[in-house]
Structures are given as C-alpha cells and as structure tokens.
Amino acid sequence: MTSLPTTRLTDSAVRIVSLYPDLLGTYGDGGNAIVLSRRLEWRGIAVEHITVDAGEPVPDSADLYLVGGGEDGPQVQATRELEQSQGLHRAVENGAVVLAICAGMQILGHRFPDVNGTSRPGLGLLDCETVRVDRTRAVGELLTTSAQLTTADGIIDLGPLTGFENHAGRTIPGNCSQTLASVEVGEGNGDGTEGVITGKIVGTYLHGPVLARNPLLADALLGWIVGASALTPLNDTDVESLRVERIQAARDHELAPRRSWRDILRRS
Amino acid sequence: MTDAPTPASATGRAIKLRPRTRLAVAAGRFVARVSRVVHFGTGSVIGGRVSLLIDKNLLSELTASRDVVIVSATNGKTTTTKLLSSALSSDRPVVSNWLGANMTPGIVAALAAANATDTAVLEVDERWVDSVLRATSANTVVLLNLSRDQLDRTQEVRKLAEQWRVALEATPPQTVIANADDPLVAWAALAAPNVVWVGTGQDWTADAAGCPACSGRIDFADEGWACSDCDLRRPSVDVAINDGVIAIEGKTIAGELALPGRVNRVNAAFALAAASAMGADLDQAFDGLDDVREVAGRYRIAQLGDSRIRLLLAKNPAGWHEALELLEGPSTPLVVAINARIADGHDPSWLWDVAYERIGQRFVVAIGERRHDLAVRFRYGNINHVVADDLESAIELVRQSPTYDPTLPIDIASNYTAFQDHLEYVGGVL
Structure with a gap:
C-alpha cells in the first residue's frame, strides 16, 4: 500500500461528498454529513458539503466520501454508476477518506448479494466480501467492545461503538483489512467482529447515524484530513447522555422498549 | 357521530348472514366487551381476531351487501378516511374504522357493529391493501402516498408499491383515486383500469428517486416527474390543488377547512374526488368536510x-x-x-x-x-x-x-x- 498523506493545507475548506443519498440514504445516514460538517464548523474549520445524486458526476478531489445504507435495488444501481464513473476509485487512490454504511459497505467490497441473493461484483475498494446467510434479518441495537483505528499518529481508541443494525448479509473481512471492534451485543459482520477498514476506507453496519452516536469515530475520520491537533475538544454532553442510555439499552437486550400489551392491541 | 359504530344496530337485519358468520360476530363482541371491562383497550382488535378465528371469510361476508372504499397511504390515511366518511354521511349511512385499527381484525370489528348495507369507508394499513381488497372487492380505492415509515418493522416502500400494483391487477376496483405526484403510488395505480389522478404538489420526493418500473432514475422538475430510462411519467391530473384552491370536475372549491395546513387541503381533495366517484354531490360533500375539526385527537x-x-x-x-x-x-x-x-x-x-x-x-x-x-x-x-x-x-x-x-x-x-x-x-x- 502506498503511503497516504495524513494532513492537508488548512486554508481551503474540507470537502465532504455525500454519494447518492437519493439511492442510499434510507436509514438516516445523511446525518453523518451533518455531524461531520458541524464538528468542523464549531472548530472554525471551513467545510464544503457536496451532495451527488444518481446520474451526476462523482468528483474525485474531495477529502471525505459518505456512502449510506439502502435497499437492494438502488444498491445495485449505485454500484453500476460508481463503477462507470470511477470518480470514487480515483479519490481513494488520492488518499480520500470513505465512510460506508451497511449496503454502502457491502457494495464497496469484492462481492455482495443482490435482491435475488445472486452474488454480484462490488467495487473492490474495501477488502471484504458479503454473502447472504440463512438466518433472520439482524435488526436491533448493536454494541461493540472498545474500537480501535490505526492511523499515522498511532492507534486511536474510539471507545465502544453503539448503533442500530438492520441487514441480512454476512461480511467476511479479507486479509488486507482490519475490523473496527468485536461485537458485544448484536450481529455485526456475523463472525463476532464489526466493521471493515482498508486504508482510509471504513465500513460498518452501524446506523444511528453512526457518527451521531460515536463522536470519537467522527473525529478520527476528520483527523485523517485535518490532523488530530486541529480537533479541539467540543461539548458532547448531549451525545454522552445518549451513549450511556443506548449502551445500557443494548446490554439490557432492549428489543422492544417498554412494549406493552396496550401498544400491541392499539396498533394491530 | 354518524359514522361511529352503534352497537345497538342489529347486524344483518335486512341481510341474512350465515350462522357461522353470526356466531363469529357474537363471539367477537363478547371478547371485545370483556376486554373493555378489564380496561385492556377498546377491544375492537382482539374481538375482531376472535371473530376471524371462527369465520376466516368474515370480511367478505360482512362486505357482500355494501359499497366499500379503501383508503391507504403512509401519511394521512386516518384523516382522509375521516374526511371521506364525513363527506359521504349526508348522502348515505356510513360505517368506518376511524379509530385507527386498520388491519383486518379491526375492520371486521367495526363492520360487525353496523348495518349490513352501510357504505364502508375503510382505512387500511399499507401492507393490508392486498388482502382487504381481495376480500371486499372494494369499488373505490384511494391511494395517497408511500414513504418511509418504520423500516425496521415493515417492508421497504418499493415492495409495498409492487404489492399495491399486483392487488389492483387481481381485483380491479371501479375507480382508483391516486396521487399523480408520488411516482411509487402512480406506478401502482397505473395497473387499474380507471384512475382519477390528483395533483397534490407533494414536494417530499426523498423516497422515490429510483424508478419503480425499471432500474432508471426519477427526475423531478417543476412541470412533473419522469423516469430517465422508461415511459413512466407523471400522469395528467384530473383534480388539482393550486394556492389552496381545489379544482375538480370543472369546479373550484376555495372554502376554508376546519383542519389546518396544506396537507389537509390535499387530504380533502382526495376525499372529495372519492365521494364524487361514489356518486355524492360535490357541494354537499364539501359541506360535510367542515364537520371534521380533529382526527383521533390530532390538532386537539x-x-x-x-x-x-x-x-x-x-x-x-x-x-x-x-x-x-x-x-x-x-x-x-x-x-x-x-x-x-x-x-x-x-x-x-x-x-x-x-x-x-x-x-x-x-x-x-x-x-x-x-x-x-x-x-x-x-x-x-x-x-x-x-x-x-x-x-x-x-x-x-x-x-x-x-x-x-x-x-x-x-x-x-x-x-x-x-x-x-x-x-x-x-x-x-x-
């Protein structure tokens, strides 16, 4: 692997691209762009957020690309368009950071299953492969052990990752990739691990959105771009309250929070 | 309330129901009453479930002698059902499940409590349109919109649109009233022989970017939407809403509604179009809308x-x-x-x-x-x-x-x- 630049000139804005939110944005993953943008703005770092819809050209010069989760059909269409454009491939070659969620992680791998379960070639940017397994869909809170990200500045500890998963695939990380963490509660990749990291591409099954629930991961991604020293502390009180509550909920195996017979009767 | 279930009205006074159907209805009522007595809820759902255990064709039996209209959507189905019930009620007796129990058990419970010939205005959960349409052979179907709702529980919206399309092909209603500005709804409704298209001016398009008919892309423009790859495009509208004025059948209806907001003006347009398709007088129907000031507590x-x-x-x-x-x-x-x-x-x-x-x-x-x-x-x-x-x-x-x-x-x-x-x-x- 070629050595990737770890810092950038700070006089220009950080460019964040949301890729195809019209195809892959089903589970609130657009929130990741909001989180990254605010965390830069609050620190006085200029940010430019670009939304690229299906059919539009993919710029190859941005600093960070976000690929969200989505449904089976649009997942195939997004793969086709990204393969044709090659913009994301060139950006990765240039050292861009990528965060890919759920279906987004699956299509960035070598292979993924389509709506009929047929294995299709992915973009091959993330060293992993996703297969369909014969089990019920994994839906619920996902909690990991303390996650780690290896960067040029050393190993960054991200704390436990918390989020919500909703997927049917099993993702097998390749030899050239790392995982984010081990699963404490939930399914994750399906082999007891969660997430795939290849270079500066991070894939995860965590929705929530993942960066809203895990600010240290957000800052780690930004650190790759602006350098860790530029990331002054922020007031994350609201996020801390949410994390405490969600981590406990996952450990309590909250599938149906305070589900009462009245609710069931009312609804059905 | 003319459309509230009236337990006193005898089921099937005019129409003879099968003994099994009568037993099913009686058992359902008994369970519902027990449920109410122990403060478990309104009891309509559990009562309906018991009824259906005894007679699984109960919904067909209970709708054999009445006009049925189905209202479904992700958003606005309860309100539109209420508006349509109110619009029709000066014209004919109406029964409705407007308390929100919108799957077969709740619908059965509402119908069992009414006269066998009352027109049924049914709010139907998006996932139940197929089975309710099959059982009731509804002559009018109102389809408002489809968007993301609770994706960890229900199916993805695109699959719902496909279910609707298949259902309309299998049991074609006389008239479908459909949203021309929602590509998923439009694609589903195009399977029906006769559609009244409502131009809602809906500007929530985030859930319909991919074409439901092919793998193309829906492009949204001021003059309408169209697929980039196939022939699917916005149908020309029969009912329009411009600056709060509803244009329908050559008339314009500008009067105030008791319910607030643009969205309720749209719901009212659907209700009027459905009432008209069912033979009601438009002006009378519009007067009826004004009786609706809140919907199951909304806007209270x-x-x-x-x-x-x-x-x-x-x-x-x-x-x-x-x-x-x-x-x-x-x-x-x-x-x-x-x-x-x-x-x-x-x-x-x-x-x-x-x-x-x-x-x-x-x-x-x-x-x-x-x-x-x-x-x-x-x-x-x-x-x-x-x-x-x-x-x-x-x-x-x-x-x-x-x-x-x-x-x-x-x-x-x-x-x-x-x-x-x-x-x-x-x-x-x-």
Whole structure:
C-alpha cells in the first residue's frame, strides 16, 4: 500500500461528498454529513458539503466520501454508476477518506448479494466480501467492545461503538483489512467482529447515524484530513447522555422498549 | 357521530348472514366487551381476531351487501378516511374504522357493529391493501402516498408499491383515486383500469428517486416527474390543488377547512374526488368536510392546568415535513416527543432525515423515551433546546422561556405512541 498523506493545507475548506443519498440514504445516514460538517464548523474549520445524486458526476478531489445504507435495488444501481464513473476509485487512490454504511459497505467490497441473493461484483475498494446467510434479518441495537483505528499518529481508541443494525448479509473481512471492534451485543459482520477498514476506507453496519452516536469515530475520520491537533475538544454532553442510555439499552437486550400489551392491541 | 359504530344496530337485519358468520360476530363482541371491562383497550382488535378465528371469510361476508372504499397511504390515511366518511354521511349511512385499527381484525370489528348495507369507508394499513381488497372487492380505492415509515418493522416502500400494483391487477376496483405526484403510488395505480389522478404538489420526493418500473432514475422538475430510462411519467391530473384552491370536475372549491395546513387541503381533495366517484354531490360533500375539526385527537387543543396545548402527530420524515409548516407563531417555543416502541419502529434514526433546522430560533424541549436522540439531533441542528423528563416539566420550561406567548397554544409534536400517551393524558378521544 502506498503511503497516504495524513494532513492537508488548512486554508481551503474540507470537502465532504455525500454519494447518492437519493439511492442510499434510507436509514438516516445523511446525518453523518451533518455531524461531520458541524464538528468542523464549531472548530472554525471551513467545510464544503457536496451532495451527488444518481446520474451526476462523482468528483474525485474531495477529502471525505459518505456512502449510506439502502435497499437492494438502488444498491445495485449505485454500484453500476460508481463503477462507470470511477470518480470514487480515483479519490481513494488520492488518499480520500470513505465512510460506508451497511449496503454502502457491502457494495464497496469484492462481492455482495443482490435482491435475488445472486452474488454480484462490488467495487473492490474495501477488502471484504458479503454473502447472504440463512438466518433472520439482524435488526436491533448493536454494541461493540472498545474500537480501535490505526492511523499515522498511532492507534486511536474510539471507545465502544453503539448503533442500530438492520441487514441480512454476512461480511467476511479479507486479509488486507482490519475490523473496527468485536461485537458485544448484536450481529455485526456475523463472525463476532464489526466493521471493515482498508486504508482510509471504513465500513460498518452501524446506523444511528453512526457518527451521531460515536463522536470519537467522527473525529478520527476528520483527523485523517485535518490532523488530530486541529480537533479541539467540543461539548458532547448531549451525545454522552445518549451513549450511556443506548449502551445500557443494548446490554439490557432492549428489543422492544417498554412494549406493552396496550401498544400491541392499539396498533394491530 | 354518524359514522361511529352503534352497537345497538342489529347486524344483518335486512341481510341474512350465515350462522357461522353470526356466531363469529357474537363471539367477537363478547371478547371485545370483556376486554373493555378489564380496561385492556377498546377491544375492537382482539374481538375482531376472535371473530376471524371462527369465520376466516368474515370480511367478505360482512362486505357482500355494501359499497366499500379503501383508503391507504403512509401519511394521512386516518384523516382522509375521516374526511371521506364525513363527506359521504349526508348522502348515505356510513360505517368506518376511524379509530385507527386498520388491519383486518379491526375492520371486521367495526363492520360487525353496523348495518349490513352501510357504505364502508375503510382505512387500511399499507401492507393490508392486498388482502382487504381481495376480500371486499372494494369499488373505490384511494391511494395517497408511500414513504418511509418504520423500516425496521415493515417492508421497504418499493415492495409495498409492487404489492399495491399486483392487488389492483387481481381485483380491479371501479375507480382508483391516486396521487399523480408520488411516482411509487402512480406506478401502482397505473395497473387499474380507471384512475382519477390528483395533483397534490407533494414536494417530499426523498423516497422515490429510483424508478419503480425499471432500474432508471426519477427526475423531478417543476412541470412533473419522469423516469430517465422508461415511459413512466407523471400522469395528467384530473383534480388539482393550486394556492389552496381545489379544482375538480370543472369546479373550484376555495372554502376554508376546519383542519389546518396544506396537507389537509390535499387530504380533502382526495376525499372529495372519492365521494364524487361514489356518486355524492360535490357541494354537499364539501359541506360535510367542515364537520371534521380533529382526527383521533390530532390538532386537539386542550387545557392543561393554566396552559393551552395543541397536539400534533408526526411520525416519519414526510409527516414532519408537513407538521413543521403548521407550528404556531413565528418563534414560539415547542415541545417534541419521540418514542421508539413497537408501533413507532425501534430505530429513530429517521430523525436525521427531518429538516429540524427549519425550527430556527424557536426554543425546543425534547421529551419521550428517545429524548436523548432528539437532543443530539437538535444539538447538531444548532437548535436551542433542553431535555425534560415528562410533559408537565416540558410545559413548565416552555412557560418560563422568554419567547413564550400565552395567547397561543403550546404545540406538542409527537410520534405515534408518544401522541397516544399525551392524548390519554388530556382526556382521550372525544
């Protein structure tokens, strides 16, 4: 692997691209762009957020690309368009950071299953492969052990990752990739691990959105771009309250929070 | 209320029902009564379930001698069902399941309590359109919209559109009233032989970017939408809504509605189009709409101690898109409540698909079981907010806020189960 630049000139804005939110944005993953943008703005770092819809050209010069989760059909269409454009491939070659969620992680791998379960070639940017397994869909809170990200500045500890998963695939990380963490509660990749990291591409099954629930991961991604020293502390009180509550909920195996017979009767 | 179930009315006085059907109805009523006595709920759903165990064809039996209209959508189906019931009720006797029990058991329970020939105006859950249409052979079907709602619980919206399409092909109704501005709905409705297209001017398009007919892309433009690859495009409309005026069958209807907001004007247009398709007089139908001032507690203004509050329901991004338009005053404080119980969907990450930034300078209090999710969303929206434990403390915080205007009711915008809790708190459905 070629050595990737770890810092950038700070006089220009950080460019964040949301890729195809019209195809892959089903589970609130657009929130990741909001989180990254605010965390830069609050620190006085200029940010430019670009939304690229299906059919539009993919710029190859941005600093960070976000690929969200989505449904089976649009997942195939997004793969086709990204393969044709090659913009994301060139950006990765240039050292861009990528965060890919759920279906987004699956299509960035070598292979993924389509709506009929047929294995299709992915973009091959993330060293992993996703297969369909014969089990019920994994839906619920996902909690990991303390996650780690290896960067040029050393190993960054991200704390436990918390989020919500909703997927049917099993993702097998390749030899050239790392995982984010081990699963404490939930399914994750399906082999007891969660997430795939290849270079500066991070894939995860965590929705929530993942960066809203895990600010240290957000800052780690930004650190790759602006350098860790530029990331002054922020007031994350609201996020801390949410994390405490969600981590406990996952450990309590909250599938149906305070589900009462009245609710069931009312609804059905 | 003309459309409320009247237990006193004898089932099948005019029409003879099969003995098995009569037994099923009687057993359902008994169980429902027991359920009410032990304060389990209205009992309609559990009663309906028992009835269906005894006679699985009960819905067909109960609709054999009546006109049936089905209303379905992600958002607005309860309101439109209520509006349509009201629009038709001066024309004929109507029975409806307007309390919101919108799957077969709830529908059966509502119908069993009414005369066998009353016109049935049925709110139907999106996933149950297929089976209810098959059982009832409804002559009119109203399809408002399809958007994301509780994706961890239901199927993806595209599959729902496909189910609707197959259902309309299998049991074609005489008339379908459909939203021309929702590509998923339009594609489904095109399977029906006769469609009245309503131009809703809907600007929530986030859930319909991929073409439902092919793998192309839907391009949205001012003059309408069209697929980039196939022939699917916006049908030319029969009913239009322009600047709050409903244009239908050469008439324009500009009168005020009791229900607020653009979205209810759209719901009213669907109700009028359906009433007209069912033979009702348009002007009479419009007069009927004015009787609807709240829908199962939505838009209710209630007195709580010294404060007046207004209850708003918004349970998904498309719903919030409309609800944020309805807020009182330009800068008055607001309470937002979010739960994530089974009926709400367990994953509230859709909060990030709502443009809460439109709340602007308002002061907001976050409550509900997922108030911390809300607080984080508000924090990243740069919205002035606090978290409170319950409705009373939230109201107290609003009253202490410098922007509180005592002449306006305090808006309490909630998702499904949070709304039900608040409604019960102020006295339940009238």
